[in-house]
Amino acid sequence: MIRSELALRDGRIGVMDAGGWEMRVSSRWGLVVALALVAAACGGGQSEQTGSVGQPRRGGDLVIARVADSQSMDKTTVFDNESIWIFEQVFETLYTVRPDGQGVIPWLATSYDLSPDKLTYTFHLRQGVRFSTGQPMTSKDVKFSIDEARAAKQGWGYIDTAIKDVQAPDPTTVVIHTKFPWAPLLADLALFANGIVPSNYGGASKSEFYQHPVGTGPFKWDHWTKGQELKLVRNPNYWQAGKPYLNSVTWTVVGDDNTRILQLKGGQIQIDEFPPWSSVASLKSTPGVVMGLLPSTRTDYLVLNERLAPFKDVHVRRAISYALDREAMVRAVLFGNGKPANSFMPPQVPFYDSSSPGITHDPDQAKREMAQSSMPNGFSTTLMVGAGTVTENSLAQIIQQALKPLGITVTLQRVDPTTEFTNLQKFDYQMGFSYWTMDIADPDELVTFAVDPTSGSHSFFTDYANKDVIGWTHQAQRSFDVAQRRQLYNQIQAQAAKDAFLGFLYYSPYAYAYSSKVNGFHVTPMGNYHLEDVWLGG
Amino acid sequence: MSRFAFVRRRLLHLVPVVLGVTVLVFLMIHLVPGDPARTMLGVHATDQAVAVLHHQWGLDRPLPQQYLLFLGRLLRGNLGDSLFYRVPTAQLVAERMPATLWLLAFATVLATVISVPLATIAATRRNALRDHVIRAIPLVGLGMPPFWVGILLILALALTLRAFPVGGYGHGIGGHLRSMFLPGLTVAIGISPLLIRSLRASMLNVLESEYVTTARAKGLPAHRLLLRHVLHNAVIPAVTVLGINIGFLVGGTLVVENVFALPGIGNLMLTAIFNRDFPVVQGVTLVFGVLVVTVNLLTDVTYALLDPRVRFD
Numbered sequence: 122m123i124r125s126e127l128a129l130r131d132g133r134i135g136v137m138d139a140g141g142w143e144m145r146v147s148s149r150w151g152l153v154v155a156l157a158l159v160a161a162a163c164g165g166g167q168s169e170q171t172g173s174v175g176q177p178r179r180g181g182d183l184v185i186a187r188v189a190d191s192q193s194m195d196k197t198t199v200f201d202n203e204s205i206w207i208f209e210q211v212f213e214t215l216y217t218v219r220p221d222g223q224g225v226i227p228w229l230a231t232s233y234d235l236s237p238d239k240l241t242y243t244f245h246l247r248q249g250v251r252f253s254t255g256q257p258m259t260s261k262d263v264k265f266s267i268d269e270a271r272a273a274k275q276g277w278g279y280i281d282t283a284i285k286d287v288q289a290p291d292p293t294t295v296v297i298h299t300k301f302p303w304a305p306l307l308a309d310l311a312l313f314a315n316g317i318v319p320s321n322y323g324g325a326s327k328s329e330f331y332q333h334p335v336g337t338g339p340f341k342w343d344h345w346t347k348g349q350e351l352k353l354v355r356n357p358n359y360w361q362a363g364k365p366y367l368n369s370v371t372w373t374v375v376g377d378d379n380t381r382i383l384q385l386k387g388g389q390i391q392i393d394e395f396p397p398w399s400s401v402a403s404l405k406s407t408p409g410v411v412m413g414l415l416p417s418t419r420t421d422y423l424v425l426n427e428r429l430a431p432f433k434d435v436h437v438r439r440a441i442s443y444a445l446d447r448e449a450m451v452r453a454v455l456f457g458n459g460k461p462a463n464s465f466m467p468p469q470v471p472f473y474d475s476s477s478p479g480i481t482h483d484p485d486q487a488k489r490e491m492a493q494s495s496m497p498n499g500f501s502t503t504l505m506v507g508a509g510t511v512t513e514n515s516l517a518q519i520i521q522q523a524l525k526p527l528g529i530t531v532t533l534q535r536v537d538p539t540t541e542f543t544n545l546q547k548f549d550y551q552m553g554f555s556y557w558t559m560d561i562a563d564p565d566e567l568v569t570f571a572v573d574p575t576s577g578s579h580s581f582f583t584d585y586a587n588k589d590v591i592g593w594t595h596q597a598q599r600s601f602d603v604a605q606r607r608q609l610y611n612q613i614q615a616q617a618a619k620d621a622f623l624g625f626l627y628y629s630p631y632a633y634a635y636s637s638k639v640n641g642f643h644v645t646p647m648g649n650y651h652l653e654d655v656w657l658g659g
Numbered sequence: 660m661s662r663f664a665f666v667r668r669r670l671l672h673l674v675p676v677v678l679g680v681t682v683l684v685f686l687m688i689h690l691v692p693g694d695p696a697r698t699m700l701g702v703h704a705t706d707q708a709v710a711v712l713h714h715q716w717g718l719d720r721p722l723p724q725q726y727l728l729f730l731g732r733l734l735r736g737n738l739g740d741s742l743f744y745r746v747p748t749a750q751l752v753a754e755r756m757p758a759t760l761w762l763l764a765f766a767t768v769l770a771t772v773i774s775v776p777l778a779t780i781a782a783t784r785r786n787a788l789r790d791h792v793i794r795a796i797p798l799v800g801l802g803m804p805p806f807w808v809g810i811l812l813i814l815a816l817a818l819t820l821r822a823f824p825v826g827g828y829g830h831g832i833g834g835h836l837r838s839m840f841l842p843g844l845t846v847a848i849g850i851s852p853l854l855i856r857s858l859r860a861s862m863l864n865v866l867e868s869e870y871v872t873t874a875r876a877k878g879l880p881a882h883r884l885l886l887r888h889v890l891h892n893a894v895i896p897a898v899t900v901l902g903i904n905i906g907f908l909v910g911g912t913l914v915v916e917n918v919f920a921l922p923g924i925g926n927l928m929l930t931a932i933f934n935r936d937f938p939v940v941q942g943v944t945l946v947f948g949v950l951v952v953t954v955n956l957l958t959d960v961t962y963a964l965l966d967p968r969v970r971f972d
Contacts, residue, residue: 192743200701275711349922375920379810384825387818539693539935546697546704577705
């Protein structure tokens, strides 16, 4: 919704499509584009945005209960969503993700110019933006913020590696030079780590600042009682007139799934973040509760350690992938609330190829692949499972049964989730589970992490390396031609499926159960939400 | 030995006990597999980022050196900074302690309120129907897992009757009192059967003793006899039971804290273990250790106050 209002007020809206080209459009076209964006946000099979019935009402306190607490508000080094989704209400970026996740739109910047050599971006900042302290936001703050994010070696610094330098020639202009032509730059700048904070933290030390952060976002810091609640209140200096509608938002920590549901039913909270899949059907029929299943970018995988003999063999990997009954997994684990994956890329990311054949369940083909492999009579292996994780335990049993006919005897190795993570990253496993959710509205980050072994995560800790695929990945990073990028990403998806470096399992939505009084709540496929659009009805 | 000398000596005992606990916990948490840096970084864990964090947290040093550093900080009253929250562990513990203490206190009071009258009724009518009922029904409570009892109480008293909030800690003293009733009751239901049985047994013993017979012969009214002579003496073993169970209680609050969404120290510990947040695990264990030892000490002192025959030595 907010996008249409912006378009009308600004008279023009810069929309970056999936390829990185900006379209500048007149106010009339701005309306058309904005309506299309809204339609995209509201449409789609599983998409549900709370119906904005009537006029937005000002006031009210929203309470969101989630399973775990935040860790820190330091946007440059924090990786957990429970922190990110909160500080995104405080810090804003130059560009932000579109509601449908298929690109970015201008936010604290209104537009940019790209030099013919594609190495210099000149951003024009939005006028009248102030921090919650009342201080105006200038290019100096933007330079400081992006430089801060770039410097975070143990954090999100890698996302800005293409940036050579950031300059602030005048208060409303920011110039970014890149080391080489870099198509995903706008998507990178829309990452929360590049959110804008006051220059020099407004005079505070870094650690002091992130204890009580200040930004230009719709809400400002109130308090955080760790393990209990984190509260933000309305920013009276917010640049979007009339917003936010809510007086405050409080995130509480309620570890027990049942308690969160009971609190929602009792009216103590308005939003239950991630109710268990087993409760989705009953929540759908609960009066006064809306069960939102919002398209996400979460993709779950079976990972195979290619440093070990059986999994080096592509026929073994393909045999395993053909043996996986993804429909059964969706039914058993997600209670039908998802769909089988055909690619390692999720449908909500630009350049996802819906026609990519992937590998589907075919037990006969699995046997044929196994017969062609170096281990035609099968072998014994282990599957690492997070102890106490219901989903993984169910999946593991399905996989164990599915691989039996191939002569593959799978022993379940149950370890606590932290050990599971560590073992996976140290290649101390044979088969295991992993998943990915997108951080930026461009496939580059995912593809680099997934298929480029020289990236930090060694191809999702499988060590998969296909020279062609790696080459195409690098080409796609530097191409500004949408058609060419699409072609390259299609090739990557097809070849990665052929190489069966992962067992692509399924795509699942974000599950949010909320009170029918909540209006305007939408979660983008990246998981971000804009709470300035949310209001509470009677 | 005077009472103060006894307390002082017991407080000194606290030092080796707590030190022993820290060594054990330090070794256990560091020797189990699992790396906090990799947990924090998730799929974004590049080797470089992991190394930077290890260095920042001092995890690249030898284990004995890490322990000595921890001990050195401890002597200066510093429990170190949480790796995940990036704030001092002492601050976290101080923030979380009140909820757990409230829970423990509330549970103890409720357990006493439930157990003393029931045990008295049961003991005064030995082998009558009400004695059997009082001995049998609480046993059901002992057999029910706390998370289940908690959910049942929420369903009945919070969701249906709306008499209490569905979990949470509340704000202000009034809010805490309302919020802590159901979790307190959940813990009390778990511990009351033990208290009722031990109190009933010791009351029966006392009731058969000669001084009670004498008091009865003197024509002492029944309520005075029960309160001044029987209960006063019978409560001593029950205090011991409660004291011994305090360790169990502290552990048991963890589940209850989770069900009722209480920001207690049990929850903090659980998260810290999962994340391998070493300073917090060590800090909380230290606090737990001190708490259990202190409560045991208080139990001994109370025991001595209740029973003049007990000597401090």
